[in-house]
Amino acid sequence: MNANLANSDLALAVRKRLEARYRHIHAAMADLPICNPVLSVAATGFRAFGGRAFGIVTTPMNLVALDFPDAPPAARAMGTKVRIGLPTGEVDFLAGELDTIGRVDSCSLLSPVFEFAIMEAAMETAEEALRAFFDPSALEPPPPPAARLKRRDLLRGRFRKHEEAMTE
Amino acid sequence: MAAAETFYDFIRRQGITRRSFTKFCSLTAASLGFGPGAARAMAMALETKERVAVIWMHGLECTCCSESFIRSAHPLVKDVVLSMISLDYDDTIMAAAGDQAEAILEETKEKYKGKYILAVEGNPPLNEDGMFCIDGGRPFVEKLKWMAKDAFAIIAWGACASWGCVQAAKPNPTQATPIDKVILDKPIIKVPGCPPIAEVMTGVVTFITTFGKLPELDRQGRPKMFYSQRIHDKCYRRPHYDAGQFVEEWDDEGARKGYCLYKMGCKGPTTYNACSTIRWNGGVSFPIQSGHGCIGCSEDGFWDNGFYDRLTNLHQFGIEANADKVGLTAAGIVGGAIAAHAAVTAVKRVTSKREKADA
Numbered sequence: 001m002n003a004n005l006a007n008s009d010l011a012l013a014v015r016k017r018l019e020a021r022y023r024h025i026h027a028a029m030a031d032l033p034i035c036n037p038v039l040s041v042a043a044t045g046f047r048a049f050g051g052r053a054f055g056i057v058t059t060p061m062n063l064v065a066l067d068f069p070d071a072p073p074a075a076r077a078m079g080t081k082v083r084i085g086l087p088t089g090e091v092d093f094l095a096g097e098l099d100t101i102g103r104v105d106s107c108s109l110l111s112p113v114f115e116f117a118i119m120e121a122a123m124e125t126a127e128e129a130l131r132a133f134f135d136p137s138a139l140e141p142p143p144p145p146a147a148r149l150k151r152r153d154l155l156r157g158r159f160r161k162h163e164e165a166m167t168e
Numbered sequence: 169m170a171a172a173e174t175f176y177d178f179i180r181r182q183g184i185t186r187r188s189f190t191k192f193c194s195l196t197a198a199s200l201g202f203g204p205g206a207a208r209a210m211a212m213a214l215e216t217k218e219r220v221a222v223i224w225m226h227g228l229e230c231t232c233c234s235e236s237f238i239r240s241a242h243p244l245v246k247d248v249v250l251s252m253i254s255l256d257y258d259d260t261i262m263a264a265a266g267d268q269a270e271a272i273l274e275e276t277k278e279k280y281k282g283k284y285i286l287a288v289e290g291n292p293p294l295n296e297d298g299m300f301c302i303d304g305g306r307p308f309v310e311k312l313k314w315m316a317k318d319a320f321a322i323i324a325w326g327a328c329a330s331w332g333c334v335q336a337a338k339p340n341p342t343q344a345t346p347i348d349k350v351i352l353d354k355p356i357i358k359v360p361g362c363p364p365i366a367e368v369m370t371g372v373v374t375f376i377t378t379f380g381k382l383p384e385l386d387r388q389g390r391p392k393m394f395y396s397q398r399i400h401d402k403c404y405r406r407p408h409y410d411a412g413q414f415v416e417e418w419d420d421e422g423a424r425k426g427y428c429l430y431k432m433g434c435k436g437p438t439t440y441n442a443c444s445t446i447r448w449n450g451g452v453s454f455p456i457q458s459g460h461g462c463i464g465c466s467e468d469g470f471w472d473n474g475f476y477d478r479l480t481n482l483h484q485f486g487i488e489a490n491a492d493k494v495g496l497t498a499a500g501i502v503g504g505a506i507a508a509h510a511a512v513t514a515v516k517r518v519t520s521k522r523e524k525a526d527a
Contacts, residue, residue, distance in 0.1 A: 088519055092518065124511075127511075
């Protein structure tokens with residue numbers, strides 16, 4: 001979990017290890033009523049991002065965005081807030097740790113996840129969420145129509161500014 | 169008698185400086201989640217609009233709402249918000265007593281007809297014609313209906329007024345009834361919790377008295393600004409839940425390490441409140457941080473759910489029914505536009521805009 005994550009092959013390796021880890025966790029939680037039996041463990045879209053790996057894991061318990069920072073595991077107490085800048089905005093993650101993986105910051109998106117009738121729907125939601133995290137326009141309302149020039153603007157000097165902007 | 173005294177006139181008369189007043193406006197605007205522009209709007213409203221009278225009544229209750237309220241960490245609450253309220257009527261903290269106190273109600277009804285806020289702590293018991301709660305010589309339910317008639321809006325403080333709370337727990341011998349089942353013709357804002365968080369209470373009362381309208385409410389009538397987050401989603405022990413690390417019994421290794429309390433009956437996954445973000449006692453701690461599961465005190469019927477019974481059927485608890493933001497049906501998502509909507513909703517919920525972070 002360090003600077004080498006710029007290499008996307010490593011991001012793939014992270015993904016494999018994560019899936020294995022979460023399958024293990026799920027095995028211990030399978031009898032709890034918080035699991036949706038139609039779902040299984042899958043990691044979506046793990047990628048290198050600013051010296052860290054980022055992606056979403058779907059499990060029968062939850063849909064959670066994970067971030068692997070370039071920091072030693074003991075740098076922060078578990079459960080403290082970590083603010084991470086993503087293209088779409090600032091997102092608060094909670095610092096945590098997973099056995100065999102190390103330091104992982106997580107941000108819960110949905111939990112529990114009984115609303116999913118099939119695994120594909122959960123995967124699709126994970127992909128859409130990932131797209132929303134990396135596409136700043138995904139959360140924006142459609143831009144307002146371009147301001148129309150009013151005759152009165154001529155008196156306020158806005159007309160000239162408009163002209164200048166157009167010619168640039 | 170000045171007919172249109174503003175809140176600003178009033179606090180200036182009490183010796184509060186203009187500097188303190190503007191500070192109060194900006195702090196309150198921030199605690200309500202508004203930007204700096206709202207602080208100016210707030211100052212303007214408080215300077216120009218007629219002061220809004222608040223009447224605070226007590227039915228069947230334990231006064232924990234009042235106890236919470238007067239401990240708000242908001243630095244100027246004791247100076248500003250309390251003087252805004254005690255002036256009119258509050259059985260617990262007003263100076264007046266007996267006939268003199270009851271006369272205030274008559275006077276307020278007359279003078280501020282249709283304009284005052286009625287804040288109700290506790291609820292009326294309806295059994296035996298309301299004889300289980302007598303206030304000022306008559307059943308509380310009568311007094312409540314009488315005061316509600318000319319109110320502009322009603323604040324239902326705490327789980328008692330909102331849902332019924334312990335006095336309405338099974339078998340509910342006094343037939344304690346939440347106020348929205350008794351008052352049907354007035355806007356009611358529910359501020360549940362046992363008690364509600366102090367800063368939430370002062371935030372709500374300040375919003376209404378300042379802007380003269382109710383804040384945006386969810387489907388259950390609670391202000392969205394404080395009740396749209398689930399304890400579970402913002403809980404600092406969440407990483408343990410995600411990692412499958414649970415406290416299995418009190419005082420085990422997991423309890424010492426601060427693992428997730430779900431198996432010990434924590435109601436965080438079905439409770440909507442701001443405890444895990446605003447916290448208590450000026451942000452010091454909240455129940456889960458002290459090692460005890462959430463008892464879900466801001467949810468309907470929490471006394472009957474068993475504080476230590478593990479949440480078993482999460483469908484039955486109606487997660488989706490409570491969460492306005494995740495507008496999903498229990499029928500199930502199979503993909504397509506609904507999956508995309510769910511994704512964008514979830515991402516929006518966790519993302520804050522960069523401009524706001526800088527401001």
